[in-house]
Every structure is written in structure tokens, then in C-alpha cells.
Amino acid sequence: MKKRQTIEDLLKDPKMNERLKERLYSKKGLLGKESPFSEILQQMVNTMLEGEIESFLSEERASGNLNKRNGRIPKRVLSDAGPLDIFTPRDRNGDFEPELIGKRERELGSGLDDQILALYGQGNSIEDVRRLLDDIYGVSISAGRISQITDKVLPEIQEWRTRSLQSFYPIVYLDAIHFKVRQEGKYLNSAFYTVYAVDWEGNRDVLGLYINSGGEGAKKWGMVMEDLKARGVADILVICTDDLQGFSEQIQEVFPASVIQKCIVHQMRNSLKYVDEADRKAVTKDLRQVYTSPTEEGAKTALSAFEAAWGKKYKYIVKQWEENWGELMAFLDFPLPMRKMIYTTNPVEALHRIMRKLVKSKAAWVSETALLKQLYLSINRNEKSWKRKAHSWTSIQRAIMELYPERMPQKN
Structure with a gap:
């Protein structure tokens, strides 16, 4: 059975080091489209998810529950570093709920929503925002999804427009x-x-x-x-x-x-x-x-x-x-x-x-x-x-x- 690659393995890999150097010297930065950093982040997320289920099962065993692993579910999530392929571990009883990224979540952290709102607030259209996310971060999001994210500000606007004022x-x-x-x-x-x-x-x-x-x-x-x-x-x-x-x-x-x-x-x-x-x-x-x-x-x-x-x-x-x-x-x-x-x-x-x-x-x-x-x-x-x-x-x-x-x- 092939050994799973760790973060340490990635960082020690001469090819990865060369790609990181090339990325930095090209002035493109670590984040963005085709960035090797996304591979490191992807491995880190998967390692952290593995750590979460190990901790969960240890607590289960300590309480006398014989719950065990039950494979992994693959899914692609969006992040500031680009799309990531992650594998969410499962348990037989279906009780494990990962904290890092939930079972039904498709975005890692809230930074992406903030970036979408920032780009939209600069005067970019929905289509402009979609294109910029793809060009700069390598993140592909539909115009409908971007519109939904900008709609999240509507309750805030309503609260702001009806707030109490000074006398x-x-x-x-x-x-x-x-x-x-x-x-x-x-x-x-x-x-x-x-x-x-x-x-x-x-x-x-x-x-x-x-x-x-x-x-x-x-x-x-x-x-x-x-x-x-x-x-x-x-x-x-x-x-x-x-x-x-x-x-x-x-x-x-x-x-x-x-x-x-x-x-x-x-x-x-x-x-x-x-x-x-x-x-x-x-x-x-x-x-x-x-x-x-x-x-x-x-x-x-x-x-x-x-x-x-x-x-x-x-x-x-x-x-x-x-x-x-x-x-x-x-x-x-x-x-x-x-x-x-x-x-x-x-x-x-x-x-x-x-x-x-x-x-x-x-x-x-x-x-x-x-x-x-x-x-x-x-x-x-x-x-x-x-x-x-x-x-x-x-x-x-x-x-x-x-x-x-x-x-x-x-x-x-």
C-alpha cells in the first residue's frame, strides 16, 4: 500500500521547492491560480481532518463506544489559495462532525466571501468579480453564487437604513x-x-x-x-x-x-x-x-x-x-x-x-x-x-x- 504523503514530504520535495522558488521569483506571490501553495494547504487540511477524527474516535473509545472509521468522502472546496481536493473522514455511526470544514460546506474559511464583497464594492459587476476570482485566485464560482454572496449584505443594509438616529x-x-x-x-x-x-x-x-x-x-x-x-x-x-x-x-x-x-x-x-x-x-x-x-x-x-x-x-x-x-x-x-x-x-x-x-x-x-x-x-x-x-x-x-x-x- 502506498504511503500517504505528508506536509513534511511536500516541503522536502525538491520539485515542490523549485516550484515555490519559481513562483516567488516571478513576482506572482504564493496565492493565486496554479500556485503550488494550494497543494501544501490541501495536504494540511487533509492532515488536520485526519487529526480531528483520530481525536474524536479516541474520545469514543474512552467512553466505551466501539465506533470506528468508515472511509472518506472526497469533495472539492474553495479557498483563498484556490480549489482544494479534500477527503472528509467518516465514522460508522455517522456522529463525526469535522470542525475545520463541515460536511455540507464548500468554502474554507470566510475570506472568500469578504473578497467577493470587497471586489463588488469597488464597482465591479458580478461578471467582473467572477472573472477576477478565476484570473487571480484560480477559483471558479458561478455568477449566481456571487450574487447570493452579495445578497448577504441586504439584511445589514436594512438594519442600517432603519437604525435609530440622534435627536x-x-x-x-x-x-x-x-x-x-x-x-x-x-x-x-x-x-x-x-x-x-x-x-x-x-x-x-x-x-x-x-x-x-x-x-x-x-x-x-x-x-x-x-x-x-x-x-x-x-x-x-x-x-x-x-x-x-x-x-x-x-x-x-x-x-x-x-x-x-x-x-x-x-x-x-x-x-x-x-x-x-x-x-x-x-x-x-x-x-x-x-x-x-x-x-x-x-x-x-x-x-x-x-x-x-x-x-x-x-x-x-x-x-x-x-x-x-x-x-x-x-x-x-x-x-x-x-x-x-x-x-x-x-x-x-x-x-x-x-x-x-x-x-x-x-x-x-x-x-x-x-x-x-x-x-x-x-x-x-x-x-x-x-x-x-x-x-x-x-x-x-x-x-x-x-x-x-x-x-x-x-x-x-
């Missing part, structure tokens, strides 16, 4: 990002509403992602506000938004005490939309005098100067600023460090840029659920870039306490 947030940014999603056989625009906040301690957080088939709408934002309230939010000091029509009314129905700050950057884009190219630089410079003024009185003076210079040619610009004046200039009621944080929705748009970068290779998604999974994994994977604490927050806290003492969160 008070000093700053909340509201903005939407648009993607094409397959609906009823067609690829249509879907708006994903993002609620990005800074809490009382200056920590940033994404409070929620909300799906809306079709374009962005103020009524949907009203539903988002209601959801925040239902999850525990009682008060928001400043809500930063774009200039979507009807947005402010929807917000104030739910949070009437909130200060609404419309994005200056959005306003500038709208103002310059119909400006002649020859005038653009000068108009931009003069409008900048309005929103960079340290006081509201100075801002009004700058707008009057703009009207004198450009009002006849660009009357619509003056009208836009006058009609939205209170919500455009709201930031002037706050200290300078906070003004820099709230005069624009750029912080949430920076988060959206991360999302777009991670999913830029895809033109559309097969479903809203598939897109939601990918966005959730993406923002979690990159949270260090958007979750950092707000700059100069201690001074902002002091100013809020002085200006709005009645709005402070209650200590438990």
Missing part, C-alpha cells in the same frame, strides 16, 4: 445622485437621495440612502424628512440644500425650526447659465463680492452694485438672488468656521464623487437593489475619506451654545 444634528446636507437602472424592460433614471450629517460631537455620518424611481422631487424629500423624524431626529439646526423647487416647504413642514441654507455654488451655476462668454469672468467677480461679504448689509450693497452694472442685461440674475435672499445668505448668521461648512452642499457632493468614481465603469444597473448593494459597500469601504471629524468643531460648538442655548441636546 439633534447641527448640520445636515441633502442632495441626490442619479443613475440609470433597469425598470420594466427599460433603463431609466433613478435618484438616490443622500442625507449626510454632522452630529453634536462633530462626527460626520450618512444617515440614509433613499431610492426614487424617476427624477428628483421635492415631495420625495418630504418623505425622507418624515423618515428621519420617525427614526428619532427631533431637531436640525441647519439644513443645506440645492435650489430644487418646493424643497424648502417640504423641509419646514417636518422641521419648522431649521435654518435652510441654499447652496451658493448651485446659485452661481444658475446665475451664469445664460451669461455671454465675454462677460462671464466679470460677472463672476462681481457676484463673488455678494457672497464673500462678511455681513448681510455688505452683501446687499454688493448686490446693488451688481444690479447697477449688469441689471439691465442680466435682470434674471438679480431676480434670482432677491427671491432666494434669506436662504442664500442664512450662513452669515453663523461664525466664520461654520459659514465655510454650510454655504454649499459640496461636502455631500464630495461623497457622491466617491460613489461615482467607484461605479464609473458601469453605465447602468439591472435593479435598484443591485445598485443599493454596491453603493452601500462602496461608502463603507471608503468611510475614512468622508467620516473624518469636522474641522474647528470645538469653536463651532461654543458658538452654537451661545446663539441657540435652547436647541442643545439633552444629556441623559
